[in-house]
Amino acid sequence: MNKKEILEIDKKYIWHPFTQQSDYEDYDPPVIVRGKNQFLYDVNGHKYYDTIASWWTSTIGHCNSKINKGIIKQLKLLDHVNFSGFTHPYAVELTREVVSLMPPGLSRVFFSDNGSTAVEAALKISFQYYKNKGIQGKTAFVKFKNAYHGDTIGAVSVGGIEGIHDVFNELQFKSYITEAPVCYQCRYRKSSYTFDAENTGCSFECFASIEKTIQENHEKIAAVIIEPLLQAAGKMSVYPKEYLQKLRCLTEKFNVLLIFDEVATGFGRVGTFFAMERACVTPDIITVSKGLTGGYLPLALTVCQESLYQSFHGMYNEGKTFLHGHSYTANPICCAAAIANLKEMRRLQLPQSKCSTIDYFQMKIRDFQQYDFIGDIRYIGLVGAVDIVKSRKSRHKFDDKERTGFKIYKESLKNNIVLRSLGDTVYWFLPFSMSIKDIDIIMERTLKSIRAVISDE
Ligand SMILES: Cc1ncc(COP(=O)(O)O)c(C=O)c1O
Structure with a gap:
């Protein structure tokens, strides 16, 4: 097809994501x-x-020869098999790699296929965790203004961006919304773009909002979900690690789970392999996707503390099973891309x-x-x-x-x-x-x- 034909068919039949298509009526995208x-x-x-x-x-860039080779090798072995009732070495090898990059305890890996589904799994796991433990009433979540966790309804329910999420208000489940640490426009005029909380004299006035929310409602809250260090879709808002350290203490004190959504920050983006490493904080659950396969294929992981996973373990009839999954869970070709990407990142000593x-x-x-x-x-x-x-x-x-x-x-x-x-x-x-x-x-x-x-x- 030539360029003219491609654009004609595109404009006639395709509905692009996050796009007002009328913008392209008299303008051609590359x-x-x-x-x-x-x-x-x-x-x-x-x-x-x-x-x-x-x-x-x-x-590590487009069409990388190492990732290409990994995928081609995989294509000759196994395209796909359902991941319930079967396992395969490709998911197992990837899990071993990923767990070796995680802090101790974060070791139980649930596969899905994009950032939103990883978040959905994290939310549902947190919700069911308390049910499995016999603790009633912890059914709500805490979200941040300016947050973005994806576009499925669960992920939208914990999002906080005006103009994206509010259209779907009536569909959203109950969440408590709190002030986000927006340092570049600090309401308390303490921060600077260096984000060095100690040197700017920051005393985290913005933390009072989440503190109050959790103190007053912890009996109703299953988890807090946050993008650690960087609210990416929220205009790339960067905040210091001390906020996350305080949040970890608070959530532990009030028996609330802490979810780090590292879909954007994972795989070296913030200068360490994960933002949690830079913050020196271990959450109860972390979600990753995007950079996992180096940008090649859709794959995502929701990684939980083993102790959390144990609450799902029991006889089938106890009703503790996590009844959730997707057709392409742990697709072997996606796993091969991720394995090759992680190996190459290790060989290149990225991001250090x-x-x-x-x-x-x-x-x-x-x-x-x-x-x-x-x-x-x-x-x-x-x-x-x-x-x-x-x-x-x-x-x-x-x-x-x-x-x-x-x-x-x-x-x-x-x-x-x-x-x-x-x-x-x-x-x-x-x-x-x-x-x-x-x-x-x-x-x-x-x-x-x-x-x-x-x-x-
Ligand atoms: C922090 C974060 N979480 C979740 C998502 C959703 O990921 P996906 O677009 O793969 O569903 C995104 C996407 O930008 C994101 O930045």
Whole structure:
């Protein structure tokens, strides 16, 4: 098919995710036909920097020879088999790898096939855990403003982003919503973009909200779910580890489970393999997906404390079984991709070996402060974000209706990078294959894209 035919059929029949299709009636999206390392290539041969790691999935880059080989080898052995009543060495090998990366205790692995399903499993496990233990009434969850955990209804019920989640209010189950630690716009004016809580004199006033919620309602709460260190879809909001340490103490004190959703933060994104490692906190449950297969295939894990799992163990007729699962649970080809990705990450000593690239990237983001059209900035690991404003000095933002972020996105494609903004927040979520030289080019093209739009306004 040529480009014209592809776009015609696409526009006539396909419904794209998170997309107002009318935006594309008089605008053609790039038709991507190939990927290699940090680059995507369109049908016309244009080469784009994949600066958002294909929705935060790509780790060591596109079409990596090691992952390719792992998948090809697997294709000759086993495509799929149901995972209830059968097992296979591919899931077992992956489990061994993953458990070796987890802190002691987090060792019982439940497979599913995307971030939302991993979250659904975590919520249902927490809910049933208390039932299995004979503790009544703990049926609600605590969620954070600005949180995103996926798009299935359970995940939506624990989300907190206006404009995404509130459309489905009537469908959502009961959750207590609390203030999130939004350091880049700290209501108490304590934080700075360095996110060093000790040096900014932060005394965590924002923690009072969750403290009150749990103190007053713990008998009704099964679990708290949080994106550790980084609320990703919530405009890449970064907060310090001390918040998570306090949260761990609080949840332990009031017998509430703690779920870390590491779907975005896992696999090196925040500068350590998992955010929980950087925070020195072990949750009761962790969810992972996205980077697990290096960005190749849909696979997800919900990893639980063994002690939690034990409450599901018993004779079948006791009704303690977790009756939940998906057709493609632990698909062997997905497992093979994940095994190859983790082996390659270990061989390349990721993310530690990228320390200097991370430092350089963050220094380049700090450089953006010199421009008046840059509002707040934040970063962690190879993730960074800047808000685009009319004027920082006069505190003028663009009206949402102007869709400045979307205009910058379209402009960025002309400059061969992918700045798929969150509102007027431009962000980078870089795969590890990026070099310092790439970062220079990306930052230069980012500035060019922003300037082109701002000067038009
Ligand atoms: C923290 C977090 N949890 C869950 C999800 C949902 O993952 P998926 O899109 O694979 O369902 C996302 C997706 O962006 C996410 O960032």
